[in-house]
Amino acid sequence: MKKPIHHKDAWLLVDCLREPxxxxxxxxxxxxxxxxxxxxxxxxxTLAHRLKDKKLPKxxxxxxxxxxxxxxxxxxxxxxxVDCARRALASYDGPVVLMKGSAYGAMAIEASKGRxxxxxxxxxxxxxxxxxxxxxxxxxxxxxxxxxYDDAYYRDHMHELPPLIHKDRDRMIDVHxxxxxxxxxxxxxxxxxxADAIQLEDxxxxxxxxxxxxxxxxxxxxxxxxxxGLRNLWDMHCLLTxxxxxxxxxxxxxxxxxxxxxxxxxxxxxxxxxxALYGTKIPTDWMLWTFFDDWIQxxxxxxxxxxxxxxxxxxxxxxxxxxxxRMPPLMLxxxxxxxxxxGQKK
Amino acid sequence: xxxxxxxRDAQSLKFQTLDYISLLYDxxxxxxxxxxxxxxxxxxxxxxxxxxxxxVETILQRQFDxxxxxxxxxxxxxxxxxxxxxxxxxxxxxxxxxxKSNENILAKKDISL
Amino acid sequence: xxxxxxxxxxxxxxxxxxxxxxxxxxxxxxAAYPKPQIVDFTVRLEAISLLRRYIRPSVMIxxxxxxxxxxxxxxxxxLLGAEMxxxxxxxxxxxxxxxxxxxxxxxxxxxLIMTGESGSGKSxxxxxxxxxxxxxxxxxxxxxxxxxxFAVPYPRLISLKNQAxxxxxxxxxxxxxxxxxxxxxxxxxxxMVPPIDAIRKMDHSAKPAxxxxxxxxxxxxxxxxxxxxxxMRLTHASTNFVALGEVGFxxxxxxxxxxxxxxxxxxxxxxxxxxxxxxxxxx
Numbered sequence: 001m002k003k004p005i006h007h008k009d010a011w012l013l014v015d016c017l018r019e020p021x022x023x024x025x026x027x028x029x030x031x032x033x034x035x036x037x038x039x040x041x042x043x044x045x046t047l048a049h050r051l052k053d054k055k056l057p058k059x060x061x062x063x064x065x066x067x068x069x070x071x072x073x074x075x076x077x078x079x080x081x082v083d084c085a086r087r088a089l090a091s092y093d094g095p096v097v098l099m100k101g102s103a104y105g106a107m108a109i110e111a112s113k114g115r116x117x118x119x120x121x122x123x124x125x126x127x128x129x130x131x132x133x134x135x136x137x138x139x140x141x142x143x144x145x146x147x148x149y150d151d152a153y154y155r156d157h158m159h160e161l162p163p164l165i166h167k168d169r170d171r172m173i174d175v176h177x178x179x180x181x182x183x184x185x186x187x188x189x190x191x192x193x194x195a196d197a198i199q200l201e202d203x204x205x206x207x208x209x210x211x212x213x214x215x216x217x218x219x220x221x222x223x224x225x226x227x228x229g230l231r232n233l234w235d236m237h238c239l240l241t242x243x244x245x246x247x248x249x250x251x252x253x254x255x256x257x258x259x260x261x262x263x264x265x266x267x268x269x270x271x272x273x274x275x276a277l278y279g280t281k282i283p284t285d286w287m288l289w290t291f292f293d294d295w296i297q298x299x300x301x302x303x304x305x306x307x308x309x310x311x312x313x314x315x316x317x318x319x320x321x322x323x324x325x326r327m328p329p330l331m332l333x334x335x336x337x338x339x340x341x342x343g344q345k346k
Numbered sequence: 347x348x349x350x351x352x353x354r355d356a357q358s359l360k361f362q363t364l365d366y367i368s369l370l371y372d373x374x375x376x377x378x379x380x381x382x383x384x385x386x387x388x389x390x391x392x393x394x395x396x397x398x399x400x401x402v403e404t405i406l407q408r409q410f411d412x413x414x415x416x417x418x419x420x421x422x423x424x425x426x427x428x429x430x431x432x433x434x435x436x437x438x439x440x441x442x443x444x445x446k447s448n449e450n451i452l453a454k455k456d457i458s459l
Numbered sequence: 460x461x462x463x464x465x466x467x468x469x470x471x472x473x474x475x476x477x478x479x480x481x482x483x484x485x486x487x488x489x490a491a492y493p494k495p496q497i498v499d500f501t502v503r504l505e506a507i508s509l510l511r512r513y514i515r516p517s518v519m520i521x522x523x524x525x526x527x528x529x530x531x532x533x534x535x536x537x538l539l540g541a542e543m544x545x546x547x548x549x550x551x552x553x554x555x556x557x558x559x560x561x562x563x564x565x566x567x568x569x570x571l572i573m574t575g576e577s578g579s580g581k582s583x584x585x586x587x588x589x590x591x592x593x594x595x596x597x598x599x600x601x602x603x604x605x606x607x608x609f610a611v612p613y614p615r616l617i618s619l620k621n622q623a624x625x626x627x628x629x630x631x632x633x634x635x636x637x638x639x640x641x642x643x644x645x646x647x648x649x650x651m652v653p654p655i656d657a658i659r660k661m662d663h664s665a666k667p668a669x670x671x672x673x674x675x676x677x678x679x680x681x682x683x684x685x686x687x688x689x690x691m692r693l694t695h696a697s698t699n700f701v702a703l704g705e706v707g708f709x710x711x712x713x714x715x716x717x718x719x720x721x722x723x724x725x726x727x728x729x730x731x732x733x734x735x736x737x738x739x740x741x742x
Contacts, residue, residue: 028496039552057497059497063499066552070552070554073376073704080375080377083436140434306462362708364685364686364715369690369708371708376704
């Protein structure tokens, strides 16, 4: 009954996403490990999409089908929320930009295949926030109950309204006016992102390809503690692969745009890690690798055969770093203090 | 100016009647709506052409022999209320036009009945 | 890490734990169940921290699918932890059949499905019928096949709660019972290994013949349930009806149109059995 944990990191998952044919040579224990890792990283839908036309063991085929049904459900629900937001905001003049999964789904690009989509994230101009908020509330969205500090914190320092939930559908919408908190150190040019957004057939907008990649990188490197990093990196891999086929010097345009948004470090880092794990084709001079990259890669792959996270201390280091990036130190101290005081009261 | 309505996408809807209620499954949203008379009949007479609630009433009376209950609301008001609910649910689309074009559609619809 | 792999009905699990005695316990009670190689789900019964593995040990329920707010259980309740972990995997990851939160039993090749809120007695009734000439199919989930409409069994360990514990100890004195778990989040719990024929026939599906909404503690009564009411109540009793989309809609509407539904109020297991047999004979 004692089984050694035979995979101590998530290379198995990464390898099978990159080259699905590798999965055809797995033994039973590997299959169990692969499925657990993919579920833990919320990449099971993506993996299922990559494996669905292969000759699979019967038991695996059934799990792949389950994952596809669930992904289809998530996509249907997410696209319906996009539709509901479009109808609710029909009288709003400015562009409404879909972000992340909802944008990929609306465009039906490779990154959306099998992808899990949660809340609806949209971006509007800072001046349009009030009207958008009013229109959403008219259409049945309500504030999630929050106390005054949290509410003021969102409005003063974050890049979004406090989240709204629809009263009948129980689905959340996050309305942003920029892609990172105002307090974060990179300060992307939200106005340019809105101005250059591309309109889809249904009326919604999405970021232009370079901005979409910048946002994905910002989300991955600055807005999180690298939890879910393999999933974000898969998005990055798909976006880079699909958009780099465009005419002209895509990589030069991307670099310039990323520099303009102060996100070159994030884009560069995501691109070379996508290359290292998923084999994304990137320019040779983007492949520069430092010793810190080894640690990032170890953090990204911290998942074992039974789906557990490994490398606790490394993870904590990245968590502190992510809070550090979001807020200047004094404000971080104030934020943690108020959170602590609230904890005491309870 | 009067309000006119049409089905958003008839292909996306699936009906199942169970004793005193009807279920309306919407493939677009994946949501099952539970409806009672005259809502299923309203959906059935609405097509891809815009109709006013007055026109829907006329067709319902002719096709299903339906009229208002003994309460105060006129049948047309009930129909309008149901239609506006469907608009909110994203099943029906609504627009405002002048009277003339309506009469034409009603005439066409009459012939087809 | 220690692990056990088991098959229950169409589903299979790998349960991992840092405590060998947790796995030994599962091996004892799941001894008669098939042991697969490839599994559908992984459940982990983990320590909160390395320290808590030894001092006041508490079990965190974790796995392929999990809820962030799940509270830990004392180590003595690990059997309940495994049960909850497996339930969660089914509820969040199983889309091969329509899941009904219901118990079921089979007689003459036809299945009786019982659903209701907790305290309705649906689990106890399925265990009772399993000892009185019926084949026990499951006390927690009944799965409806999306093509055939058949009920698929899920005969996991029967999870007896509160008064049902003494009742079943009396009913089946020779059955194998787990340890009595006092004051769990769900009250007192004692697990019971299902009859051996229920385990041997765990992949034998049966055509649903009756849907029952039992209510324990009310004066004896049998009443009809309309398809519309059955539909509304079963949508609440299904964890994957919405996710299955149109297929789920078709499966559930077909089920409520084809399967007659009744409500029964009862005061004792004997009374319920009488009413069920009466209804069953009239089918």
